[in-house]
Amino acid sequence: MLFELERVSLRRGGKPVLTDLSVRLPDGLNAIVGPSGSGKSTLLRLLDRLSDPDSGTVRYRGTDARELDPLRLRREVALVPQLPALLDGTVAGNLRFAAEIGGREPDVAHLLEVGGLDASFATRDVARLSVGEQQRVMIARALASEPRVLLLDEPTSALDERARDSIEATILDLHHRIGASIVVVTHDIAQASRLADWVAKIERGRLVGQGTIAEVLA
Amino acid sequence: MGEVAAALALVAVAVGISRWRGAGLESDIVIAVVRSFVQLTAIGFVITAIFDQDTLLLVVVLLSVMVVFGAFTARTRAREVPDALRPLIIALALSAVATLGLVLALGIFPATPRYLVPVGGMVIGNAMTASAVALNRLGDEMHSDAARVEATLALGATSRVAAAPSVRRALRSGTITLVDSTKTTGLIFFPGTMVGMLLAGADPTDAVRLQLILLYVLLGAVAISALTATSLAYRNFFTPAHQLRDTGGASGPDSANGQAGGAIG
Ligand SMILES: Nc1ncnc2c1ncn2[C@@H]1O[C@H](COP(=O)(O)OP(=O)(O)OP(=O)(O)O)[C@@H](O)[C@H]1O
Ligand SMILES: [Mg+2]
Numbered sequence: 001m002l003f004e005l006e007r008v009s010l011r012r013g014g015k016p017v018l019t020d021l022s023v024r025l026p027d028g029l030n031a032i033v034g035p036s037g038s039g040k041s042t043l044l045r046l047l048d049r050l051s052d053p054d055s056g057t058v059r060y061r062g063t064d065a066r067e068l069d070p071l072r073l074r075r076e077v078a079l080v081p082q083l084p085a086l087l088d089g090t091v092a093g094n095l096r097f098a099a100e101i102g103g104r105e106p107d108v109a110h111l112l113e114v115g116g117l118d119a120s121f122a123t124r125d126v127a128r129l130s131v132g133e134q135q136r137v138m139i140a141r142a143l144a145s146e147p148r149v150l151l152l153d154e155p156t157s158a159l160d161e162r163a164r165d166s167i168e169a170t171i172l173d174l175h176h177r178i179g180a181s182i183v184v185v186t187h188d189i190a191q192a193s194r195l196a197d198w199v200a201k202i203e204r205g206r207l208v209g210q211g212t213i214a215e216v217l218a
Numbered sequence: 219m220g221e222v223a224a225a226l227a228l229v230a231v232a233v234g235i236s237r238w239r240g241a242g243l244e245s246d247i248v249i250a251v252v253r254s255f256v257q258l259t260a261i262g263f264v265i266t267a268i269f270d271q272d273t274l275l276l277v278v279v280l281l282s283v284m285v286v287f288g289a290f291t292a293r294t295r296a297r298e299v300p301d302a303l304r305p306l307i308i309a310l311a312l313s314a315v316a317t318l319g320l321v322l323a324l325g326i327f328p329a330t331p332r333y334l335v336p337v338g339g340m341v342i343g344n345a346m347t348a349s350a351v352a353l354n355r356l357g358d359e360m361h362s363d364a365a366r367v368e369a370t371l372a373l374g375a376t377s378r379v380a381a382a383p384s385v386r387r388a389l390r391s392g393t394i395t396l397v398d399s400t401k402t403t404g405l406i407f408f409p410g411t412m413v414g415m416l417l418a419g420a421d422p423t424d425a426v427r428l429q430l431i432l433l434y435v436l437l438g439a440v441a442i443s444a445l446t447a448t449s450l451a452y453r454n455f456f457t458p459a460h461q462l463r464d465t466g467g468a469s470g471p472d473s474a475n476g477q478a479g480g481a482i483g
Contacts (some may be wrong), residue, residue: 010359012464047374051461070459075374085369087383098373138369 026132
């Protein structure tokens, strides 16, 4: 099992965001679906130990996440946040920075290619990119540490259909080419069925169903 | 004391302007005048006593009290920084000890209360302003840049690396006021020490010499305090597991007032 959440609860600002949530996500292609405000992003951040639950356990490949070194976990399990948040400077600068943190040799050309960006983007200032382009750089940057798992939070919510299709193709390609497991958060059921084999559905911080696409989204 | 009373005429002008234009500062001005009178009179007695006793122990006590008061004052401008008091006390104390220590070691001033009290007071006052401005900025930065900081953490960066851009900007804003005013010294404004010495009848060259020494000492003090305060305080935004703490984003009511000018000597 890739991730297992056992009776996880989390409060934010005094109100419950996740309540008694038990979720299993196997290796492969996973989606977390649910309406806006249901706690999807909060759940995804737990998988990367960007926060810890108030109660309950999060396990990554059988080990309690609290026992793992968060820095090593995050290099192995890369999270791409919902909103692009690049560092000031060029695209290549961001990619090199991430590779350095991940302890890898930066291969800017290769990262741009898997992110679906052409080589001319290397020298572009990130402040002058469209949101869709920034989102791609975020994905490319997350790959710089050569992660085994990719957590994607609404990777296409700000994009038109064509850009969305092309990012979805990139995600599937990543899974097939480097064998990375994927957890994608989306409010779009159709997208979940295009991208995932296994789905967890949450509403108001509670699990309302998990299983194969056919079982849950039928 | 007659001259002091006469100078109150200018306070009356300030109150008049505030009332005339509806600036609503009348009561603040009165409070400021009363507080400055009480505080300076009191410190005048304290300094007289310390000069009379001529022991360094009392100097240390006085400067320590200043450090603590300074840290509490600075904290009111650093409300968005969790537990800002400890970093501020350490920053002020360290900058006072380091600069005064260096000043004595280099033989710039003799180790007597007559020098240590005023120089120490100025060092702590400027260190306070600088660290307050720096931490105020740090709070704003960490708040507005939270998404970027967390995205950097998600790459596997330590909190130190993730906070570095914010810390850098905070350090810069804490130090830059004094750097800028040092640049324009003598052109656009006369610093207080020089004015005081000239008014007291000192030779202009002596006044300039002392003022330069103090400006350079203060630059060091300000840099040390802003560096110490920011390098300690950024940690309070994170958990030991390199997670951004949920500070709830409560913005302090004073957060816009952080850019107040430096109390330069
Ligand atoms: N720091 C916080 N303080 C208070 N409440 C928070 C905080 N973070 C999230 N919440 C609340 O937790 C709930 C879940 O938020 P979350 O971001 O996980 O939702 P989501 O499912 O990702 O929504 P969306 O699809 O809109 O991104 C929301 O009601 C949100 O208001
Ligand atoms: Mg979300």
